[in-house]
Amino acid sequence: MALLARLEPRGAHRVTGVRLTQASGRRLVAGVPTLWLLVLFLIPFIIVFRISFSEVRLAIPPYTPLLSWHHGAPHFEIHWSAYSFLFTDPLYVSSYLYSLKVAAVSTLCCLLIGYPMAYAIARSGSGTRQMLLMLIVLPFWTSFLLRVYAWIGLLNNNGVINNVLLYLGVIHYPLALMQTDFAVYIGIVYSYLPFMILPLYANLEKHDITLLEAAADLGARPWRAFWRITVPQSLPGIAAGCLLVFIPAVGEYVIPTLLGRADQLMIGRVLSDEFFENRDWPVASAVAILVLLVLVIPIVLFQRLERRELEAAK
Amino acid sequence: MKPQGLFARVALVLGLVFLYVPIISMIVFSFNNSRLVTVWDAARSPTLKWYTALMRNEQILRAAWLSIRIALIAASCAVVLGTLAGMALTRFGRFRGRMLLAGMVTAPIVMPEVITGLSLLLLFVAMGQLIGWPRGAGAVTITLAHITFCMAYVTVVVQSRLAGFDESLEEAAMDLGARPLAVFFRITLPLILPAIASGWLLAFTLSWDDLVITQFVAGPGSSTLPMVIFSKVRFGVTPDVNALATIMVLVVASGIAISTVWMHYRQKRRQRDLQLAAAANL
Numbered sequence: 191m192a193l194l195a196r197l198e199p200r201g202a203h204r205v206t207g208v209r210l211t212q213a214s215g216r217r218l219v220a221g222v223p224t225l226w227l228l229v230l231f232l233i234p235f236i237i238v239f240r241i242s243f244s245e246v247r248l249a250i251p252p253y254t255p256l257l258s259w260h261h262g263a264p265h266f267e268i269h270w271s272a273y274s275f276l277f278t279d280p281l282y283v284s285s286y287l288y289s290l291k292v293a294a295v296s297t298l299c300c301l302l303i304g305y306p307m308a309y310a311i312a313r314s315g316s317g318t319r320q321m322l323l324m325l326i327v328l329p330f331w332t333s334f335l336l337r338v339y340a341w342i343g344l345l346n347n348n349g350v351i352n353n354v355l356l357y358l359g360v361i362h363y364p365l366a367l368m369q370t371d372f373a374v375y376i377g378i379v380y381s382y383l384p385f386m387i388l389p390l391y392a393n394l395e396k397h398d399i400t401l402l403e404a405a406a407d408l409g410a411r412p413w414r415a416f417w418r419i420t421v422p423q424s425l426p427g428i429a430a431g432c433l434l435v436f437i438p439a440v441g442e443y444v445i446p447t448l449l450g451r452a453d454q455l456m457i458g459r460v461l462s463d464e465f466f467e468n469r470d471w472p473v474a475s476a477v478a479i480l481v482l483l484v485l486v487i488p489i490v491l492f493q494r495l496e497r498r499e500l501e502a503a504k
Numbered sequence: 505m506k507p508q509g510l511f512a513r514v515a516l517v518l519g520l521v522f523l524y525v526p527i528i529s530m531i532v533f534s535f536n537n538s539r540l541v542t543v544w545d546a547a548r549s550p551t552l553k554w555y556t557a558l559m560r561n562e563q564i565l566r567a568a569w570l571s572i573r574i575a576l577i578a579a580s581c582a583v584v585l586g587t588l589a590g591m592a593l594t595r596f597g598r599f600r601g602r603m604l605l606a607g608m609v610t611a612p613i614v615m616p617e618v619i620t621g622l623s624l625l626l627l628f629v630a631m632g633q634l635i636g637w638p639r640g641a642g643a644v645t646i647t648l649a650h651i652t653f654c655m656a657y658v659t660v661v662v663q664s665r666l667a668g669f670d671e672s673l674e675e676a677a678m679d680l681g682a683r684p685l686a687v688f689f690r691i692t693l694p695l696i697l698p699a700i701a702s703g704w705l706l707a708f709t710l711s712w713d714d715l716v717i718t719q720f721v722a723g724p725g726s727s728t729l730p731m732v733i734f735s736k737v738r739f740g741v742t743p744d745v746n747a748l749a750t751i752m753v754l755v756v757a758s759g760i761a762i763s764t765v766w767m768h769y770r771q772k773r774r775q776r777d778l779q780l781a782a783a784a785n786l
Binding site for chain 2: 238251341437447481500
């Protein structure tokens with residue numbers, strides 16, 4: 191068909207005309223979203239970076255300018271005070287490390303719970319599979335905030351879990367479940383579990399069952415075949431799921447604020463408090479930059495995985 | 505059954521229980537009539553009083569209305585921008601700025617919300633100083649922020665749908681002399697419409713539900729529903745929030761049920777059409 195169009199003179203003329211409008215049309219299609227993200231995503235980070243090298247002052251805006259004019263000469267000022275403050279105050283260092291620990295432990299728990307779930311869904315019949323996937327995704331469509339809030343009612347001193355355990359006689363006085371590390375883990379695992387299950391399922395569903403059958407024919411026991419064949423094949427799914435849980439969990443704000451300890455804050459809460467309570471924009475910006483520094487590698491890894499996944503779909 | 509199969513099934517059932525117990529307990533306690541919010545009072549329950557209290561709560565109703573308006577606008581704009589980005593990334597091959605667009609478009613999905621929120625607010629402050637717009641924080645800045653993170657999700661959904669079918673149909677239309685715009689509206693758009701619809705719904709839900717980014721870019725007097733809920737539940741359980749949660753779960757569940765039935769019906773009709781076409785060819 192392409193050949194025919196080229197043979198016909200009028201058609202050929204039309205094709206070049208189309209090419210020209212196509213080039214500018216393409217520029218528009220790619221340009222509009224790129225411009226939007228440049229202005230509302232990339233430039234904001236440059237501003238955060240820039241403010242993190244200022245000092246707080248009592249003015250509007252509440253930070254010192256990077257470039258000022260002194261007697262007609264430009265004067266360039268870089269302050270490291272926000273960063274040195276963060277590194278010398280043990281409060282920040284500990285909440286930084288605590289956030290990484292909480293995110294890592296919750297990611298591991300999500301993987302341990304989510305892997306068998308994704309495996310069971312991928313191995314079920316096609317009708318039940320759709321049902322099960324819908325059941326996994328449905329909580330995700332209801333409010334995140336309300337799902338975290340639901341745990342307050344369950345974990346409170348006079349909450350549902352304590353009442354049931356007291357009624358059954360398992361315990362004689364209520365357990366302190368709220369405002370503990372445990373409550374934060376529960377909250378994060380609960381909220382982020384679908385993010386672990388879905389990429390794992392997408393990977394496990396594609397596996398070739400005949401490989402496992404071949405292993406069985408060659409005498410491998412089911413668990414051995416699972417560890418030697420299924421697990422290595424599912425590594426991209428494991429990586430995608432873990433990154434999707436770990437990265438946002440590091441900066442989590444709602445869950446630790448509603449369920450977590452008051453004596454040990456996570457870094458997302460520290461950032462927000464610095465900004466809203468202390469009105470210290472440079473320190474809040476420096477916290478954001480330091481969190482980003484740790485997350486840059488996982489974020490780039492995640493994007494590479496995504497790209498490979500899309501290319502495989504083609 | 506293989507041992508890991510049995511183990512996985514038990515884990516699946518337990519996992520689903522874990523996912524649904526909190527939601528079910530919220531629904532049950534929304535009908536509770538007791539002074540102790542989380543203790544079931546069998547003698548005086550069930551009651552609908554929290555639902556009537558909710559309907560009379562001016563603050564919640566106003567916030568819900570604001571959230572709906574913001575989510576409608578944000579989801580619609582995000583769908584347009586996300587579809588453009590998805591088209592560019594899957595159909596244009598290599599072009600200048602492709603890496604930049606690809607890198608920026610998925611980053612908001614994983615970026616911790618506090619960081620996105622802080623950076624957007626600082627942008628709006630800087631813009632306000634430089635060009636005098638936007639004047640202060642409010643519904644406008646919230647909507648701009650929501651469009652930005654929602655479009656990332658739409659792009660991913662549209663992109664995977666576009667990658668799922670090949671370009672031969674579009675190329676055939678081009679070879680027959682259709683202009684690119686006509687090809688898009690008559691070939692590509694109908695094919696990716698399901699992805700656009702689910703992208704819109706996803707964007708609407710995310711915008712409707714967002715708290716952290718919104719808190720940064722919202723000004724005085726522009727409280728969205730999640731902000732009102734958060735300030736209510738920060739200091740414990742309140743039964744009218746249980747009622748609100750129940751309503752939201754019911755709306756979402758029935759929406760998903762309807763769309764599942766509809767998709768199932770469409771698929772069946774498609775299969776029947778294909779069979780008829782095959783029969784006609786014999």
